[in-house]
């Protein structure tokens with residue numbers, strides 16, 4: 259169990275996303291709170307988030323194409339597995 263400082267509750271460690279630099283290699287807040295926090299942030303800063311995404315894609319066009327290619331390939335593989 260690990261304490262989530264966002265919802266102030268003890269949560270199973272498997273419900274925390276991994277983090278490369280914290281002492282236990284886990285995020286300080288649980289996955290559910292992380293999602294909630296991002297949704298709230300997104301609602302408040304929609305324009306900024308979308309602008310940042312656009313900016314990232316423009317600056318990382320090759321990387322974005324690569325990620326898109328992998329995502330599409332994975333989606334195709336999943337389709338194959340289902341059919």
Ligand SMILES: [Zn+2]
Nearest residue numbers: 262265288291
């Ligand atoms: Zn939490």
